[in-house]
Amino acid sequence: MTSQVRGVQLARLLGQWHALPGRRRSPDYAALAGAVRGLLADGRLPLGVRLPAERDLAEALRISRTTVTAAYRELRDSGHLASRRGAGSWTMLPGTHRVAPNGLWTPIDDREMLDLGVAALAAPPELLPAARAAAEDLPRHLGGAGYHPIGIIELREAVAQAYTARGLPTSPDQIMVTNGTQHALDLVLRLGLAPGGSVLVESPSYPNALAALAARRARITTHGLAADPSGWDADLLLGSLRQVRPRLAYLIPDFQNPTGHLMPAALRERLVATAHAVGTDLVIDESFVDLPLDGTELPPPTASFDRHCRVVSIGGMSKPYWGGLRIGWIRASAPQVQRLAAARVGVDMASPVLDQLVAVHLLAAAPAIVAARRAQLAMQRDALLGALAERLPEWRVTVPRGGVTLWAELDGPISSALARAAEEVGVRLAPGPRFGLDGTLERFLRLPFTLPAGDLVEAVGRIAAVRYDLDRAGVPRWREPSVIA
Numbered sequence: 001m002t003s004q005v006r007g008v009q010l011a012r013l014l015g016q017w018h019a020l021p022g023r024r025r026s027p028d029y030a031a032l033a034g035a036v037r038g039l040l041a042d043g044r045l046p047l048g049v050r051l052p053a054e055r056d057l058a059e060a061l062r063i064s065r066t067t068v069t070a071a072y073r074e075l076r077d078s079g080h081l082a083s084r085r086g087a088g089s090w091t092m093l094p095g096t097h098r099v100a101p102n103g104l105w106t107p108i109d110d111r112e113m114l115d116l117g118v119a120a121l122a123a124p125p126e127l128l129p130a131a132r133a134a135a136e137d138l139p140r141h142l143g144g145a146g147y148h149p150i151g152i153i154e155l156r157e158a159v160a161q162a163y164t165a166r167g168l169p170t171s172p173d174q175i176m177v178t179n180g181t182q183h184a185l186d187l188v189l190r191l192g193l194a195p196g197g198s199v200l201v202e203s204p205s206y207p208n209a210l211a212a213l214a215a216r217r218a219r220i221t222t223h224g225l226a227a228d229p230s231g232w233d234a235d236l237l238l239g240s241l242r243q244v245r246p247r248l249a250y251l252i253p254d255f256q257n258p259t260g261h262l263m264p265a266a267l268r269e270r271l272v273a274t275a276h277a278v279g280t281d282l283v284i285d286e287s288f289v290d291l292p293l294d295g296t297e298l299p300p301p302t303a304s305f306d307r308h309c310r311v312v313s314i315g316g317m318s319k320p321y322w323g324g325l326r327i328g329w330i331r332a333s334a335p336q337v338q339r340l341a342a343a344r345v346g347v348d349m350a351s352p353v354l355d356q357l358v359a360v361h362l363l364a365a366a367p368a369i370v371a372a373r374r375a376q377l378a379m380q381r382d383a384l385l386g387a388l389a390e391r392l393p394e395w396r397v398t399v400p401r402g403g404v405t406l407w408a409e410l411d412g413p414i415s416s417a418l419a420r421a422a423e424e425v426g427v428r429l430a431p432g433p434r435f436g437l438d439g440t441l442e443r444f445l446r447l448p449f450t451l452p453a454g455d456l457v458e459a460v461g462r463i464a465a466v467r468y469d470l471d472r473a474g475v476p477r478w479r480e481p482s483v484i485a
Contacts, residue, residue: 007052007060029070050088114459117430119448123322134357147350149341151177155356158363168301173334181316181328191343198246204435206257231261238274245278255288258446259407260400265299272305286315292402293378309333327359383453387460406447413442421466
């Protein structure tokens with residue numbers, strides 16, 4: 001039986017849906033259609049649900065039925081609504097669009113957009129030679145079935161050697177290869193977190209990790225990070241662990257996403273000791289650990305303080321190498337790896353052998369590749385900082401010591417409105433509320449410095465222009481940000 005949303009329910013979800021005032025004010029029907037698309041994009045309005053009748057929604061919103069009729073027609077034209085006379089209208093996905101990082105629908109072939117929603121670099125020049133070398137290695141693997149639930153031995157050895165070089169002795173039996181870091185997190189949650197289990201996370205945090213926790217119906221407690229370089233408040237973080245005693249804690253100590261903070265060694269040691277004392281397992285996301293900038297010295301890996309198998313580390317190739325190479329990994333005890341492999345069989349069996357071979361060759365060339373990435377990112381970061389200082393001097397930005405993002409504190413609670421306005425001038429942003437759970441963070445914006453320097457300067461110029469337009473248009477009534485799930 002198809003579920004249905006009533007007019008008053010949809011009106012409550014829509015909140016303050018009217019278009020922002022300004023030079024490019026859209027008609028009410030277009031604003032209403034856009035608001036419904038936004039609800040679909042962030043999952044607050046499910047797919048396949050029947051929308052209220054036009055008259056019902058018009059009465060709930062206190063607008064004309066003509067406006068609702070036009071909005072429904074636009075949703076049908078964009079592929080977000082299917083209607084049948086006498087039966088109603090159902091929400092759906094368009095076949096030629098995708099969800100952008102800011103939650104807005106965008107055409108797949110939209111190549112003119114300056115995308116500051118994705119914090120990832122283009123592929124390095126070494127990728128093609130690595131792919132050719134991997135293809136030459138492939139024949140010696142073709143005699144078997146090709147299923148390696150914990151990964152091919154060559155890649156597990158390479159990842160284990162990288163951990164050992166960081167001061168954390170690791171054997172290949174402690175490594176499981178996954179289809180990216182997000183897949184690694186999903187597998188860890190499947191094994192270690194029962195539905196409804198309690199989890200501690202930082203705020204702000206990585207949106208896709210929050211989505212994975214929501215899929216497990218986790219009960220989430222947050223530890224708020226400071227906007228200044230101090231990041232974690234040790235007493236509050238450890239106090240939260242002792243009071244809540246969560247089953248898991250998901251943390252990003254190495255150039256935290258989105259703030260760029262780096263957790264000091266002393267806190268890492270206390271964190272592991274406290275987690276053991278209260279029975280909490282730590283899931284440590286090391287996605288950015290290869291990207292210190294300005295000669296920043298990295299603290300020891302969090303797992304180096306672990307004596308009781310309380311720390312599971314996850315990482316991957318997406319940030320230092322290329323997001324299109326879906327290779328990640330889990331570092332845990334050998335028995336935990338075997339249990340993860342057993343859980344994986346019901347999900348996807350194994351990672352592609354050819355992709356793993358490409359990763360082996362890239363890791364063999366890691367010193368040169370990563371050094372070039374760090375130099376590139378430092379230059380692009382400085383270009384972004386310079387453009388912000390010139391065009392938006394009221395914004396406060398702490399210079400990150402590594403990673404790929406700036407966490408900017410804006411001059412007002414305008415993040416979501418700014419993202420909507422920037423989309424109109426060809427800049428895609430991920431507003432602050434997408435990195436939290438409670439609808440706050442409207443004063444913050446994540447700005448990755450992964451695009452070429454010229455594009456970053458151009459993007460800041462466009463953002464500054466629409467920021468000025470928001471002021472000229474007056475102060476709108478801000479719609480309460482939604483929880484991203």
